[in-house]
Amino acid sequence: MDEVRPSDQMRNLGVVQQGAPILAERARPFSLPADHDAAEQAVERLFTSIERIAQVHTFAKGMGIAAPQIGISRAAAVVQPPGQGADAIVLLNPRVTEAAVETDEQFEGCLSFFNVRGMVPRPLRITVETTNLDGTRTSKVYERGLARLIQHEIDHLDGKLYTARMRPGVDPISVEQYRQTGLIYSCQASAQADRLWRHQVHEARGLSGAERGARQ
Ligand SMILES: [Zn+2]
Numbered sequence: 001m002d003e004v005r006p007s008d009q010m011r012n013l014g015v016v017q018q019g020a021p022i023l024a025e026r027a028r029p030f031s032l033p034a035d036h037d038a039a040e041q042a043v044e045r046l047f048t049s050i051e052r053i054a055q056v057h058t059f060a061k062g063m064g065i066a067a068p069q070i071g072i073s074r075a076a077a078v079v080q081p082p083g084q085g086a087d088a089i090v091l092l093n094p095r096v097t098e099a100a101v102e103t104d105e106q107f108e109g110c111l112s113f114f115n116v117r118g119m120v121p122r123p124l125r126i127t128v129e130t131t132n133l134d135g136t137r138t139s140k141v142y143e144r145g146l147a148r149l150i151q152h153e154i155d156h157l158d159g160k161l162y163t164a165r166m167r168p169g170v171d172p173i174s175v176e177q178y179r180q181t182g183l184i185y186s187c188q189a190s191a192q193a194d195r196l197w198r199h200q201v202h203e204a205r206g207l208s209g210a211e212r213g214a215r216q
Contacts, residue, residue, distance in 0.1 A: 005115055006057075006114035006115050006175055007113060007114045007115045009056055009057070009114070010053070010111045010112070010114050013049070013052050013053055013056065014049065014052075014070060014071075015049070015053070015065075015069050015070065015111045015112060016068065016069050016070065016071055016112060017112050017113065018110075018112050018113040018161065020112075022068045022071065022073055023068055023069070023112060023156070023159065023161065024159045025068065025073055025159045026157070026158055026159045027066070027067060027068050027072075027073045027074050027075045027076075027156075027157040027158075027159075028073060028074050028075065029074075029075045029093045029131075030074060030075060030076070030092055030093055030131065032092070032093075032131050032132070032133060032134070032135040033133060033134050033135045036133050038074065039074070039076060039092055039133060040133065042067050042072050042074050042076040043076055043078065043090055043092075045067075045070055045072065046065055046066075046067060046070065046076060046077065046078040047078060047088070049065055049069075049070050050063070050065055050078060050080060050088075053065070053111065054080075059080070059082070060082060061082050061145055061149075062079065062080055062081045062082035062083075062086075062145065062146070062149050063079075063080050063111075063149070064077060064078060064079035064080065064149045064150070064152060064153045065077065065078060065111060065153070066153045066156035066157055067157075068156055068157070068159075069111060069112055069156060075092065075093045075094070075157045076090075076091065076092055076157075077090075077091040077094065077153035077154070077156065077157060078090055078091070078153075079091065079146070079149045079150055079153055081146055081149070082145070089146075089150065090130075091128070091130050091150065091153060091154070092130050092131045092132070092133070093130060093131040094128050094129070094130045094150070094153075094154050094157065095128070095129055095154070096126050096127070096128055096151065096154060097127045097128070097129050097139065098126065098127035099123040099125070099126045099127075100123045100124050100125035100126070101123070102123065102124045102125070103121045103122060103123050103124060104121070104122070104124055104144075105119050105120065105121045105122075105167075106119070106120065106122075106145075106148060107119055107120075107178060108120045108148070108152060108162045109175075110152070110161060110162055112161070113161070113172075114175070115174060115175055116172035116173060116174055116175060116178075117172060117173060117175060117178040118162055118163060118166050118170070118171070118172035118173070119166060119167075119170055120148075120152075120162045120165045120166055121165065121166075121167065122147065122148050122151050122165070123147065123151070124143060124144055124147065125141060125142070125143045125144075125147055126141070126142055126147045126150065126151060127139055127140070127141050128140055128141075128142060128150060128154070
């Protein structure tokens, strides 16, 4: 049976794929409130796209999509945080106004080249300013995974893919390799838990009088 590759699956759902010039362009900001209708339309289309993608793929760590990825070169993106019932974050003209010095490095995936995953260093905390439909501005602080998701989308609006943020000499790995890495991690974790358990059982026995007596 032919398996549909993750990238093909996203392409079939209308996600613009790596190599398309629109992904390397800076998206045009909205002039709000004048561009109210255009901004609203872009956001609606992003939500429609997220719903379609969610039907074929589960995102345990949340997901996001930027307007250029659905062929609209305007500064709009939507991020869906992980967890059921979490409110989506709409980003219009987003920009990072402050970033923590502390960083961490985690695997990221991108719907525009979904066959691979790459280790990307990012600040652990950012302040993001966005424009509301009425033209007012809002600033919010985001941390860790959510900060990472939002930075990934803001990069799209600047015409940048996560590969540009990876450390030199580090390459993305295939999604199959990535899944194996996860498996190895969970095996190590369970082996460690097993050792800890055995150690505790041993200690408990060591403390019991019967055991002490038997050892004499
Ligand atoms: Zn992406």
